[in-house]
Amino acid sequence: MTVLLLLLFIRTVFIAVFLGFSCRAQNFTCSTEDSTSLEAFARHLDSGRVDGWGGGSDCCQWVGVTCSNSGRVIELDLARRRLAGNISDSLGNLGELKTLNLSHNFLRGAIPNSLLHLPLLETFDLSNNDVSGQFDNTTTAAANLPSIRAFNISDNSITGAAPVWICKNSTVIKVINFADNLFSGILPLGIGDCASSLEELDLSANFIHGGFPEDLFHLRNLKKMSLQDNQFSGHLSGHLIGNLSNLTHIDLSLNELSGNLPDIFDRFPHLRFFSAQSNRFVGKIPTTLANSPTLVSLSLRNNSLSGTIDLNCSAMVNLVSLNLATNDFRGEIPKNLPECSRLRTINFARINFSGIIGCGGFGLVYKAVLSDGRKLAIKRLSGEHFQIEREFRAEIETLSRAQHPNLVRLQGYCKYKKDRLLLYTYMENGSLDYWLHEKVDGPTSLDWETRLNIAKGAARGLAYLHQSCEPHILHRDIKSSNILLNEKFEAHLADFGLARLILPYDTHVSTDLVGTLGYIPPEYGQASVATYKGDVYSFGVVLLELLTGKRPMDLCRKRENRDLIAWVREMRREERETEVFDPFLYEKRNAEEMVSVLEIACVCLSENPKMRPFTQELVSWLDKVGSVPEDELS
Numbered sequence: 001m002t003v004l005l006l007l008l009f010i011r012t013v014f015i016a017v018f019l020g021f022s023c024r025a026q027n028f029t030c031s032t033e034d035s036t037s038l039e040a041f042a043r044h045l046d047s048g049r050v051d052g053w054g055g056g057s058d059c060c061q062w063v064g065v066t067c068s069n070s071g072r073v074i075e076l077d078l079a080r081r082r083l084a085g086n087i088s089d090s091l092g093n094l095g096e097l098k099t100l101n102l103s104h105n106f107l108r109g110a111i112p113n114s115l116l117h118l119p120l121l122e123t124f125d126l127s128n129n130d131v132s133g134q135f136d137n138t139t140t141a142a143a144n145l146p147s148i149r150a151f152n153i154s155d156n157s158i159t160g161a162a163p164v165w166i167c168k169n170s171t172v173i174k175v176i177n178f179a180d181n182l183f184s185g186i187l188p189l190g191i192g193d194c195a196s197s198l199e200e201l202d203l204s205a206n207f208i209h210g211g212f213p214e215d216l217f218h219l220r221n222l223k224k225m226s227l228q229d230n231q232f233s234g235h236l237s238g239h240l241i242g243n244l245s246n247l248t249h250i251d252l253s254l255n256e257l258s259g260n261l262p263d264i265f266d267r268f269p270h271l272r273f274f275s276a277q278s279n280r281f282v283g284k285i286p287t288t289l290a291n292s293p294t295l296v297s298l299s300l301r302n303n304s305l306s307g308t309i310d311l312n313c314s315a316m317v318n319l320v321s322l323n324l325a326t327n328d329f330r331g332e333i334p335k336n337l338p339e340c341s342r343l344r345t346i347n348f349a350r351i352n353f354s355g356i357i358g359c360g361g362f363g364l365v366y367k368a369v370l371s372d373g374r375k376l377a378i379k380r381l382s383g384e385h386f387q388i389e390r391e392f393r394a395e396i397e398t399l400s401r402a403q404h405p406n407l408v409r410l411q412g413y414c415k416y417k418k419d420r421l422l423l424y425t426y427m428e429n430g431s432l433d434y435w436l437h438e439k440v441d442g443p444t445s446l447d448w449e450t451r452l453n454i455a456k457g458a459a460r461g462l463a464y465l466h467q468s469c470e471p472h473i474l475h476r477d478i479k480s481s482n483i484l485l486n487e488k489f490e491a492h493l494a495d496f497g498l499a500r501l502i503l504p505y506d507t508h509v510s511t512d513l514v515g516t517l518g519y520i521p522p523e524y525g526q527a528s529v530a531t532y533k534g535d536v537y538s539f540g541v542v543l544l545e546l547l548t549g550k551r552p553m554d555l556c557r558k559r560e561n562r563d564l565i566a567w568v569r570e571m572r573r574e575e576r577e578t579e580v581f582d583p584f585l586y587e588k589r590n591a592e593e594m595v596s597v598l599e600i601a602c603v604c605l606s607e608n609p610k611m612r613p614f615t616q617e618l619v620s621w622l623d624k625v626g627s628v629p630e631d632e633l634s
Contacts, residue, residue: 030059033093034073038065040090045083072096079125080104087131089114096120103152104128111135111153117144127154127177134160150175154202161185162208167193177202179226186210192218202226204251209233217243224249228275231256238262246270253277253299261300265289277301277323284310291315299323302438306330326438367426375426376411392420398496402469406461408484408494429489433481436545443549443582448590450489451546455597456622457491458483462539463615465493466532476530478538479519480545518552518564523609533609536618540604544568547598549582565605572602596625 038059042050052063060067066075073094084106091100092114100115103125110133111126124145131153145151148170154177162183166176173194184207191201192215199221209231217240219225225247233256242264248271257279263286265271271292277299284307285300291312292298297320306328313319366378381388392415399410414421429435432454435442446454465473475482475493482495521537524530541552544564552564571580578586581594600621606612613621 029071030065030067030073031071034067034071035059037090037093038062038073038076041088044088044090045085047084050078050081050083066099068096070096074120075099077101078105083107087112087115087126091115092117094118098147099123101125102129107131109133111158119144120147121145122147122149124148124150125152126156127152129156131156131158134158135163144169146170148173152177153181154179156181158182159184161188162203162206164188164190164193167191167198170194170197172197174198175200178206179204181206183208187213187216189213189215191216195219196221198222200224203230205229207231212237212240214240217241219244221246223247223270226251227255228252229254233257235259236262238264242267244268249273251275252279255279257281259283261286261289261305263288265292268292268294270294272296272318275299276303279303281305283307293317295319297321300327302326304328377424377426379422379424381420381422388420392422395422395496398473401471402465402473404461404464404469406457406491406493407464408492424494427484427492427494428487429485431481432483432485432491432542432545433479435485436480436549437551443584446489446585448585448587448594451585452593452597452622452625454483454485454489454491455543455546456619458493458542459539459615459619459622461491461493462535463619466535466615472532474530474532475535477516477519478535478542479516480542483542521609522607531609532615533612536604536612536615537609539615539618540601540612541565543597543601543604547582547585547594547601548580549584568598568602572598593625597622600625 038053042048042053050063053059054062059065059073060071064076064078064081065073066077068074074096075098076091076094077099079101080103082105083102086109087102087107089112091097092112095118097118098120100118100121101123104127107126107129108131111131113136115121115124135158145166146169148166149172151166151173152175158178158181160183162178164187167173167190174197176194176198177200179202183203187203187208187210191198191213195215195218198219201219201222201224204226205228207230211234212232217237220243222244223246225244226249228251232252236252236257236259239262241262245267247268250268250271250273253275254277257276258281260283261276261281265274265286265288267288271294273296274289274292275297278301281300281303283305285305287310289295289298290310293315295316296318299321301323302325304327305324307330309324309329311322364380366380368376368378381392392413395410396413399407403409408427409425410422411425412423414423435446439445462475462478465475473496475496477495478493482493484492484494486492519538519541521534524534541564544550545552548564548568550564554562554564568577568580571577577595577598578591580598586594600613600618604612604618
């Protein structure tokens with residue numbers, strides 16, 4: 001009897017479990033309407049299919065598809081699936097869709113209007129595609145996405161006016177990202193309709209111009225506002241922007257804003273990042289900005305700000321990065337900078353204060369005029385004591401041994417208490433970096449002949465360090481900001497604070513990873529050694545800068561163009577190398593020589609250090625530009 005009861009119990013449990021699984025499987029069977037819509041989407045792609053999807057099978061089991069218990073598709077996530085082609089408007093039939101993520105693909109064409117009328121859609125992400133066209137901004141055609149929370153169409157090629165009507169029917173939207181598109185015209189009214197919910201707004205890297213509409217400053221819950229790299233103009237109203245008291249991140253850089261910065265930064269109790277660089281702001285740094293206790297990063301570079309720099313570093317306890325370069329400040333260096341205890345990055349380059357002419361890796365550089373009229377550049381070292389001593393000794397040891405027309409000349413040094421001063425011959429035209437990347441008319445002033453001569457001079461200086469100076473010297477920080485130019489634009493290698501002597505029979509030195517991002521050879525990340533071929537790699541990067549006019553790494557460019565070396569290699573693979581050249585520079589009469597220098601640069605940038613030339617070969621090749629046999633570069 002007991003056995004019979006046990007068997008009946010097992011049978012009952014089995015039936016219950018079986019029926020349970022059957023019900024769940026049946027409940028998750030994809031609806032015919034949604035299955036048809038997804039199949040139509042796949043057919044519109046160039047490949048006519050999506051990997052992981054099977055025709056005729058249950059679409060709820062397909063890759064990237066999530067269904068509700070009723071069998072309706074509620075999530076479609078096909079990010080990074082290498083999809084190419086147009087987006088079918090059949091997706092607009094997925095009436096219960098909550099998440100649509102087609103980001104990081106190769107989709108093109110216009111966004112179907114049907115996708116902008118999905119009543120339950122919460123997340124819409126088409127970022128990093130090649131979507132184009134423009135939105136119909138009429139009231140009747142505006143989107144109706146009442147449930148939308150995040151709307152991201154960044155990194156595409158959409159034109160026309162920014163579709164701020166996205167706010168019209170949603171009271172829950174938190175994120176709007178229109179960055180890296182081709183939106184133009186003024187920023188239309190309508191963004192203020194998001195006032196009750198919007199937390200992040202990114203309009204960066206477009207062509208939006210004119211002033212800010214007043215309803216932009218109704219976004220009282222906004223935390224991150226990125227408006228950089230547009231053509232916004234006019235003054236920044238303190239009365240209006242002060243309403244956005246929840247902001248933690250404000251980026252206004254690379255616009256045409258003017259006037260004074262409003263003194264209202266005490267209204268932002270959570271502000272951590274503020275950048276207004278590359279505008280036309282004038283006047284002093286606002287007192288409330290110079291006293292902000294929450295700021296982590298502050299950049300006001302490349303404006304026309306003036307007066308003295310009155311930073312309250314005892315209040316700015318969180319400041320890590322400060323950039324005030326290329327302004328009209330005067331007076332003395334703020335003596336209280338050490339009170340900014342967390343400050344790690346500071347840039348005062350090109351500020352006219354009391355003769356300051358630049359900022360080296362370990363200290364500020366001043367201009368001094370002696371009683372006999374001679375000019376000197378004086379570097380005052382700063383930082384941790386052991387770092388100051390190490391750089392001080394390295395500069396003196398290196399430059400007292402190395403004397404060459406293409407090296408900056410050390411005129412003397414001074415050691416008094418904690419001060420360490422290095423005195424150099426003054427270079428009238430500053431750094432190559434300044435002329436290529438900072439000075440407004442710099443690139444047009446450096447013609448091809450001048451740039452080629454700079455490359456040749458710098459190569460000769462490097463070859464002297466590597467092969468003629470005894471003992472030989474590794475520079476370890478070759479970059480455009482360490483190539484100084486005299487009044488004749490002749491190149492002089494500078495900044496030997498990281499240099500190391502190479503004793504006879506040595507080929508390298510053991511070292512920590514040092515250098516500057518964008519110039520560091522790839523092998524330095526694998527072994528703690530520095531070699532001659534590492535300097536050659538860095539010099540190859542400088543050659544690319546001379547040819548293209550671009551920085552090695554530039555976060556303001558689109559993602560695929562940020563790494564200069566990778567971009568140039570890709571353009572060469574596509575046989576489009578002439579498109580990399582600086583348009584201020586490229587002419588038919590220069591074409592052959594520029595292509596030759598590009599070939600030299602690419603050999604210097606070989607992933608395998610053994611394939612890179614020795615510096616004496618480099619000098620020889622550059623001296624024969626225009627007639628270098630191709631087999632010599634193999």
